[in-house]
Amino acid sequence: xxxxxxxxxxxxxxxxxxxxxxxxxxxxxxxxxxxxxxxxxxxxxxxxxxxxxxxxxxxxxxxxxxxxxxxxxxxxxxxxxxxxxxxxxxxxxxxxxxxxxxxxxxxxxxxxxxxxxxxxxxxxxxxxxxxxxxxxxxxxxxxxxxxxxxxxxxxxxxxxxxxxxxxx
Amino acid sequence: xxxxxxxxxxxxxxxxxxxxxxxxxxxxxxxxxxxxxxxxxxxxxxxxxxxxxxxxxxxxxxxxxxxxxxxxxxxxxxxxxxxxxxxxxxxxxxxxxxxxxxxxxxxxxxxxxxxxxxxxxxxxxxxxxxxxxxxxxxxxxxxxxxxxxxxxxxxxxxxxxxxxxxxxxxxxxxxxxxxxxxxxxxxxxxxxxxxxxxxxxxxxxxxxxxxxxxxxxxxxxxxxxxxxxxxxxxxxxxxxxxxxxxxxxxxxxxxxxxxxxxxxxxxxxxxxxxxxxxxxxxxxxxxxxxxxxxxxxxxxxxxxxxxxxxxxxxxxxxxxxxxxxxxxxxxxxxxxxxxxxxxxxxxxxxxxxxxxxxxxxxxxxxxxxxxxxxxxxxxxxxxxxxxxxxxxxxxxxxxxxxxxxxxxxxxxxxxxxxxxxxxxxxxxxxxxxxxxxxxxxxxxxxxxxxxxxxxxxxxxxxxxxxxxxxxxxxxxxxxxxxxxxxxxxxxxxxxxxxxxxxxxxxxxxxxxxxxxxxxxxxxxxxxxxxxxxxxxxxxxxxxxxxxxxxxxxxxxxxxxxxxxxxxxxxxxxxxxxxxxxxxxxxxxxxxxxxxxxxxxxxxxxxxxxxxxxxxxxxxxxxxxxxxx
Numbered sequence: 001x002x003x004x005x006x007x008x009x010x011x012x013x014x015x016x017x018x019x020x021x022x023x024x025x026x027x028x029x030x031x032x033x034x035x036x037x038x039x040x041x042x043x044x045x046x047x048x049x050x051x052x053x054x055x056x057x058x059x060x061x062x063x064x065x066x067x068x069x070x071x072x073x074x075x076x077x078x079x080x081x082x083x084x085x086x087x088x089x090x091x092x093x094x095x096x097x098x099x100x101x102x103x104x105x106x107x108x109x110x111x112x113x114x115x116x117x118x119x120x121x122x123x124x125x126x127x128x129x130x131x132x133x134x135x136x137x138x139x140x141x142x143x144x145x146x147x148x149x150x151x152x153x154x155x156x157x158x159x160x161x162x163x164x165x166x167x168x
Numbered sequence: 169x170x171x172x173x174x175x176x177x178x179x180x181x182x183x184x185x186x187x188x189x190x191x192x193x194x195x196x197x198x199x200x201x202x203x204x205x206x207x208x209x210x211x212x213x214x215x216x217x218x219x220x221x222x223x224x225x226x227x228x229x230x231x232x233x234x235x236x237x238x239x240x241x242x243x244x245x246x247x248x249x250x251x252x253x254x255x256x257x258x259x260x261x262x263x264x265x266x267x268x269x270x271x272x273x274x275x276x277x278x279x280x281x282x283x284x285x286x287x288x289x290x291x292x293x294x295x296x297x298x299x300x301x302x303x304x305x306x307x308x309x310x311x312x313x314x315x316x317x318x319x320x321x322x323x324x325x326x327x328x329x330x331x332x333x334x335x336x337x338x339x340x341x342x343x344x345x346x347x348x349x350x351x352x353x354x355x356x357x358x359x360x361x362x363x364x365x366x367x368x369x370x371x372x373x374x375x376x377x378x379x380x381x382x383x384x385x386x387x388x389x390x391x392x393x394x395x396x397x398x399x400x401x402x403x404x405x406x407x408x409x410x411x412x413x414x415x416x417x418x419x420x421x422x423x424x425x426x427x428x429x430x431x432x433x434x435x436x437x438x439x440x441x442x443x444x445x446x447x448x449x450x451x452x453x454x455x456x457x458x459x460x461x462x463x464x465x466x467x468x469x470x471x472x473x474x475x476x477x478x479x480x481x482x483x484x485x486x487x488x489x490x491x492x493x494x495x496x497x498x499x500x501x502x503x504x505x506x507x508x509x510x511x512x513x514x515x516x517x518x519x520x521x522x523x524x525x526x527x528x529x530x531x532x533x534x535x536x537x538x539x540x541x542x543x544x545x546x547x548x549x550x551x552x553x554x555x556x557x558x559x560x561x562x563x564x565x566x567x568x569x570x571x572x573x574x575x576x577x578x579x580x581x582x583x584x585x586x587x588x589x590x591x592x593x594x595x596x597x598x599x600x601x602x603x604x605x606x607x608x609x610x611x612x613x614x615x616x617x618x619x620x621x622x623x624x625x626x627x628x629x630x631x632x633x634x635x636x637x638x639x640x641x642x643x644x645x646x647x648x649x650x651x652x653x654x655x656x657x658x659x660x661x662x663x664x665x666x667x668x669x670x671x672x673x674x675x676x677x678x679x680x681x682x683x684x685x686x687x688x689x690x691x692x693x694x695x696x697x698x699x700x701x702x703x704x705x706x707x708x709x710x711x712x713x714x715x716x717x718x719x720x721x722x723x724x725x726x727x728x729x730x731x732x733x734x735x736x737x738x739x740x741x742x743x744x745x746x747x748x749x750x751x752x753x754x755x756x757x758x759x760x761x762x763x764x765x766x767x768x769x770x771x772x773x774x775x776x777x778x779x780x781x782x783x784x785x786x787x788x789x790x791x792x793x794x795x796x
Contacts, residue, residue, distance in 0.1 A: 069264040102223050102252045131251035134259065156215070161252060 024089065027052035032136045033085075033120070037097075037167035040090025049089040053122070053136075059084050062119050066144040069155055070134075077121035077140040082113040085120065086167070093167040098139060101131060101161040108139070108157050110167075116149065117142055120162065134160035180361050187354050194343045201336035213268050214329055217275075217322040220256050220282075224318055227253055228311050234296075235304050243296055250286075250293045257283050269321075272328055278321035285310050407566045409593070414568045417596060421618065424598055425478030428471040435471065439464040458721060469770060470611075476528075477598050477614040479622035483525040487646035490522050490529070490578055491515050494552050497530060500689030500774070501537045501550070504681075508547025509540075516555040521646035522576040524623045527773045529578075529643070532619060534682075535612040536580045536639050542603060543584025543637060551581040557642060570626045574645035581638040587631040595629060616641070663778040665692040668714035668785065671706065673697045673728075674747065675719060679770070683717065683747075686774045690781070700731050707735045713742045715784060717768075717777075720748045743784035747772070 024043040029052035036048045044050040059080030067074055086096075096108040112118055121138045122128060129135025138160040143149045227249040233241035260269055260279050269275045289310050292303055442460045449457060475481045494513055502511055522529075533552075540550050557577045564570040587595065587602070594600045596617040601610035616639075620627045624644045631637040670692045674680040680696060687694045692715075697703035707713070716739065718728045728746055732739040745766040766784045768777060 067263075070259050070262055070266075072262050072266075101248060102219065103226065104219060104222075131248060132254045132258075134255050161255070 024049060025055060026050075027055060029053055032056070033162065034164045035085070035089060035091065035167070036164070038091060038093045039167060040092075042089070051085070053128075056080055056085075056120065056122055056137075059088070062117060064117070064119060064121075064140050064142050064145075066140070066142060068140075068143065068158070070160075074144070076125050077119060077138070078123040078126070079119045079121040079137070079140070082118045082120055082139065086110075086113070091167045095168050097166040097168065098157075098159045098162055099164045099166070100159050101163050104159060104161075106157050106159050108159075112141075112154075112157065116146060131161060137162040176364055177361075180357055180364075183357055184354070187350050187357075190346065191350055194339075194346055198336070198339050198343055201332070201339045213265055213325050214322070216260060216265050217318065217325045220253075220260065221315075221318045221322060223249070223252050223256065224311060224314055228308065228315075231304060231308050231311065234298050235301070235308065237298075243298065246293060246296065250290070254286055254290075257286060268325075268328070272324055274324045275321045278317045278324075281317050282314055285314055403566065407568070410566065411568045413593065417569075417617070420597060421478040421621075424474045425480045428474035428478060428480070431474075432468065432471045435464050435467045439468075462721065465770075473611045473615050474598065477611065477618035479618045481528075481619070481622070483528060483619075483622060485523055485525050485623060487521040487523055488526045488529065489519075490554050490576055490643070491519055493526060493529060494533065494554065494578075497533050497537075498552075500685055501534070503688040504534070504685040505537060505541045505550065506547065509544060509550055510548075511550045511552070514551060514553045518556070519554055520556050520574065520576050522578075522643040523646040524625070524643045525619070527775065528619045528623075530774065532616040532641065533578075533580070534685075535616055539612060540580060540582035540584060540637070543582055543586070548583035548636075551579075553577070553579040553581065555579075556645075559642075567626065567628070569621070570642065575625060575642040576645055577640055577642050579638055579640040581636060583636040586633040586635055586637055588633050592629060592631055596627070663690065663775075663782045665690050665781065665785075667691060667693055669693045669695060669712070670715045670717055670781070671695045671697065671703065671710075671713045671742070673700070673703045673716070673718040675699065679747070683777070686777055687717075687781075689774070690778050692781070700726055703731070704734070707738055710738060713738055714788075715781060716742045716744045717781075718744065718746060720746050741788075743788040745780055745784050 024041040026043050027050045031044075031050045031052055033051040033056065034044065034048045035051075036046065039047070039049055042049045056079070061078055062081050064077045065074055066077070082096075094110050096110060096113075097105060098108055099105040108118075119140050121140045122136065124133065124135075124138070127133075129138060139158055139162060141149045141154050141158055143154070227246075230241050230246050230249050234243075234246065257279075260266060260282075269279055289307055292307060296303055296307070298304075439461065442457055442464065446454060446457050446461070472481065491513070498511055498513065502509075505511065537550065544550075555577050557575045559570060559572045559575060561572045564572055591602060596613050598614040599610040600614075603610075617627055620641050620643065625642045627642070628640040629637065630640075665687075670687050672680065672683055672687065672694055674683060674696075675698055677698075680698065684694050684696060695706055695710075695713075697706060703718075716732070718732075721727050728744070732744065743766065744764075745768060746764060747768045747770055765787065766780055768780050772780075
């Protein structure tokens, strides 16, 4: 039954994408990321842009191989560029407030994802992440390819168990 | 000094390496410490533990709300809270954060308890029935129990973090202190090394310079002393050579003199007996005797010369004015040498009188001039120089033949071909000649040498190949009052001819040359004849001859009077003078000549010849007056 609903959602989404180019799809699955604040497009209550897993997967996937202070050895993270997501909903502002399921929150300057290929990782070592493995979403900076990012400041912006973003 | 420098360099090199290593060690330490500090900072280790506590509180809050039947609390939320806590198991044991927690025993222990509780309660949480009070109470008890554990963990983290910070700052402070010590030390050692280098270079340069200077000085000194030594060696060698030369000349002189004496005696016997034999031999055999007599004649000429060389000729020394003598000789010499040779006389004012046999001085001058002439086949300059010379003992130091005293120096200088060292060494030796065989007797210079030595003087010869030769004769100064020496000069002036024609018949080339020169210098005209044939040829065509100067016996065997009988017309009016090497009248054939008024005994001097010519011409004009 759920499968049928999902399939219908996909068809509907395709229909929307082809007919109304600037409209935003409605999430068909569980919403895993909500973006609020200064955005042009929205699909949810209170002017929020909501994304489910499929919607995020629709963005071009970007891969970052890097070490982190919280993982052993080199890890491969995969997911859409934060820049692409924010662009897709016409987000404008200077700061992005990121909020996690564990109630941790941090401010990320927009400049960060404009200058660096910062991603919202959906997969770690090709596996989807759960809450138990710091999922479902984790903001990852390309530390190993940019030594200047290996500081406490950028580490603190690498928020895991991400659930919402607010652009200001 | 060099050893010290090497030691210093080594010391400084070691110090420098130690300082660099220290600096590296300090900086490395700080980097390490700063890494630790970052790991411990709030958002990493402290943050992790704080966040864990926070997440535990959220879990407890959800449980309490479920216990109180709060509708906002759901089992889904509880599961979410549980999953978030569960994620801590991995987060707090992985990466750098995990390393730090594992390293700290109490934190590690806390994490173990935390993990144990989660594992223990997983099933209960996942399958929780909100109405199961007992299960909820149990869960609350389990998670409340974790509060102090996480608290201690957080405290420990804060403590460790602080300790790391303190250690870091201590290290930074240490670096500050060490930097204060190391930097000036490095600068100072660099400065000292620079000074050492500079001084070393400078002293090395100075050393090199002074060494070079000293080497130069020593080289100069050595050169000087070497030159002095060489000079001394040269001088010594030259004196030795001269001494050997003088001794050799002495020995050769004695030998020659002895031989000449004995030879003269032998000649006398040969000559005497030959003449006796001549009287007794038949006419047709007499021709064999002539060469014997002629040979004896030449032999005695030779012995005269040898005696002259060996300083045993009879001399009649007188006080003579060498200038006057040279002036007289110049005319003769000019004729003998030809027009290509320019003769000059240089004389010092107030020239002293010399004490010597004037005839021999003339001979010497003539001999030397002839030698000079031979040395200058294309002409040149002949300079006769006269000067007073005072020889001190020092002057004669290097000439064993000379002795100190006053001398009149007569030097004859030519611009001829010169002689080399080897020739010079032998030049006074009898029979030594550089001329072709038959051209010179090799006795000319020997005679001059012997005469000068016999006269108490000495002779010096200098020559450079291609430049010329200078022969210096030192004759002793006359000590007595000036004698009326003008006689010779006066006589010679008076005895000069007046372009009278002289027929000179002589088969000896040297004598022919000499007599010709002498006659020309005395202002006579000369017709030479080497043989009777030549004379005959001349006499057949001649109108008149003033004087006939003839050898007694010619090589063709004919004696003078017999020959002259062929031309009674001419010979009748001419004054006839015979030159004879033999004592006239010692043989039968020449006996009738003994009464002949004009006979010149060979060897004769120019003055004797002049006198004889004068007398003969006087006699002739006198007889012409008597018998016109």
